[in-house]
Amino acid sequence: AQSVSQHNHHVILSEAASLELGCNYSYGGTVNLFWYVQYPGQHLQLLLKYFSGDPLVKGIKGFEAEFIKSKFSFNLRKPSVQWSDTAEYFCAVRGGDSSYKLIFGSGTRLLVRP
Amino acid sequence: GAVVSQHPSRVICKSGTSVKIECRSLDFQATTMFWYRQFPKQSLMLMATSNEGSKATYEQGVEKDKFLINHASLTLSTLTVTSAHPEDSSFYICSARTGSGQSVETQYFGPGTRLLVL
Numbered sequence: 001a002q003s004v005s006q007h008n009h010h011v012i013l014s015e016a017a018s019l020e021l022g023c024n025y026s027y028g029g030t031v032n033l034f035w036y037v038q039y040p041g042q043h044l045q046l047l048l049k050y051f052s053g054d055p056l057v058k059g060i061k062g063f064e065a066e067f068i069k070s071k072f073s074f075n076l077r078k079p080s081v082q083w084s085d086t087a088e089y090f091c092a093v094r095g096g097d098s099s100y101k102l103i104f105g106s107g108t109r110l111l112v113r114p
Numbered sequence: 115g116a117v118v119s120q121h122p123s124r125v126i127c128k129s130g131t132s133v134k135i136e137c138r139s140l141d142f143q144a145t146t147m148f149w150y151r152q153f154p155k156q157s158l159m160l161m162a163t164s165n166e167g168s169k170a171t172y173e174q175g176v177e178k179d180k181f182l183i184n185h186a187s188l189t190l191s192t193l194t195v196t197s198a199h200p201e202d203s204s205f206y207i208c209s210a211r212t213g214s215g216q217s218v219e220t221q222y223f224g225p226g227t228r229l230l231v232l
Contacts, residue, residue, distance in 0.1 A: 036223075043118075044158075044207070044223035090157060100146055100211055102221060104157040 002027045004093050006105035013081050014113050021076040021108050023065075023091035033074040034092040034102065035065055044090065050074065061085070083114045116142045118210050120224035127198055128232055135193045135227045137208030143188035144210035148221065149181075152205040164191045198231040205229075 003026045013019060025031060035047040048059025055067040065076045074091060091105040117140040127133050137147055146165050150158040162183050164170045170183035180202075182194040191210075195202055205228050209221040 043225040044209075046220060046222075049220065100221075101148070101160055101163060102209075103160070106157045 002093055002095055002103045004091055004103055004105035006089075006091055006108050008108045009106065010109050010111070012111045012113065015083055016080050017112075019076070019078040019081045019085070019110070021089055021091075021110070023074045023076065023105060025072050025074065025091075025093045025103075027072075027093060027095055029095055032094045033065070033067060034094070035059065035063070035074075035076050036090045036092060036104075037087045038090065038107075039087045047076070047089075081110075081112050083112050086110060086112045116140075116210070116212050116220075116222040118144075118208065118222045118224040120206075120208055120227050122227060123225065124228040124230075126230045126232065129199055130197055133195045133198055133229060135195075135206055135208075135229075137191045137193070137210070137224055139189045139210040139212075139222070142210075142212045144191075144212060145188065146211040147185060147191040148209045148211070149183060149191075149193050150207045150209070152207060152226070154205075158207060161193075195229065198229070200231045203229055203231045 005024045007022045033050040036044045037047050038044050047063050048057050050057045050067045058064045063078050067074050089108045092102045094102050119138045121136045149161045151161050152158050160173050161176045162170045162172045164183045164185040166185045166188050172178045185191040205226050207226040209223045
C-alpha cells in the first residue's frame, strides 16, 4: 500500500532562513507527487507537482522540490522564508495508474518568526 | 484558478440526526470528486471517490451506509452523515478533479466543513 512520511511535524524558523521539509513515500511503481499548503483558516492550495521530466520542480511563491527516485523522496525547499509562509504543508502521492486518489502525509506545521 | 465551495462551513447537530454537506465546483466541471476527513492535528484521510452518475467508491473501513455520497451532476456532490454520533465530529473536506489525462490532472480543494455532533 502507498504511504507518505513527513518526519518534521513542527518547524520554527526566523525570516530569511532556508527551509527544507522532508517527504518520503512508499510505492513501487510510477508516482505523481504533490506539495499542498494550508494557510491558517484557508483551504488546501497546490504549491507544486511532479509528474515526469526534470526532477527539480519549481512552484509558486519561490518554493521548489526535488524528486530523488533512488531515495523515494520529494523534499520541499525555499531559500529564504517569509513570515507569510507560516502554514501547514502536506506532501501527497498518487500512484501513476488509473486511480486519481491522493495519499497525504501527516503534515508539517511551519512557524516563521518575524 | 478553479474554485470549489462547501456548504455549510460548520454545523452542529444532535446525536442521531443526519447532516448533509454540499461540495460544488464553481467554474469547472468535475468528473470526479473526493471526500476526505481530517482529525485535529492529523492529515487528510480519503473516505471515498465520487464519480458523476455512478456509485461512489469507498476506502477500506469507511461505512458506505453511514456516509452516503451522491454525485448527481458535474458540479455537485453531497455527503450525508446518517445517524451522526459524537465520534463523527470532524473536519470534512472535498476536492474536485479537473482536466483530462493525468498530465494535467489536479485536485482543487474546498474550504472544509466542521461537523460537531453533540
